[in-house]
Amino acid sequence: VMALRFIPVLAEDAQNIIAAQQSRGLELSKGGLLTRIRKMIPILVPLVVLAIRRAQQLAEALESRAFGSERRSSYYEYRISRHDALVIFYLVLSLCFSLYLKRCGLIA
Template sequence: MLDPLEIFEVFRPEAERPPLSRTHPLTRTVCVAVLIAMPLIKGEFWWQVLSLACAAPFVAASGGARKPLKSARAAGPLIALIVFVNAIVTGDVWFSAGMGVRFVALILSAAAYMASTDPAELGDLLQMVRIPQSVGISFTIAVRFIPVLASDIQNIAAAQASRGHRLDAGGFIERARRAIPILVPAIVAAIRRSESLAESLESRCFGSGRRTSFVEYQVGRGDTLLILYLAALAAAVWWGCVR
């Protein structure tokens, strides 16, 4: 059975660090920004396939395609809807297929980045570019909360299913009504976690001064390879713009 919450699988941390996670966060972020921009430049089918092929090394360096592919599989119904709607509106099968490939390329690139990037690195990166501390910590906490809340929803859904509650019965309105016994406990759990988090931040005197980090990010051999890869991507983007 297709689980929509699998799209959040990339946010779950793993003990083993993939090769991409050992690069500088800024280099990694610039690289994924180019990979995300690449499919958006042109709409032709061949360009979308090329964009997907260019994202393959980045996905492989993120520790394999297992997590990104799980996210893409969870978004399968949305991808099918995009292809279907474009086919009806434009009547162009190749263009519609290209839009589906574009969405897959975007998901894989973003999922590979999140699978190889710790939320703390995102906070440090925002601090490097002079983003206010409150904004950086809010973004970091939001990213950390995603897998926690997804796990809570899965546990609540499993508990309700053990009591005979079914989500897949009836039409759209009926299914929306049946989701209420899951959404209400999930919202309550999120509020409780936020209260605990606020107390934790207050006990650590958050906001009393500028946040410091004991981690010093270095540019290594992996960053050199990533920069060369980024240069090749930039050349491909330039070629696609002028062609």
């Protein structure tokens, strides 16, 4: 799927390179078959270089976003200890107690 995305991009790059080479005096339509094939070299070399650069940039972007990594890594894995559970329990208990006192009218 990713390769299909680059077909129009490469076609546009090829048109830009052809226009640049023609502005330098390259005539692609003149000459025999072998001559025209040789004249394509100044077009194909920059096109291949651009394709390699784009592929490298895409690979770096995917790698920086951890595309294809097996498991999400973490510097520290959080685990709830008994102490944490006790603190949570006492906080919930005190919240319930304060709501009870407010409902009874003992606190404002």
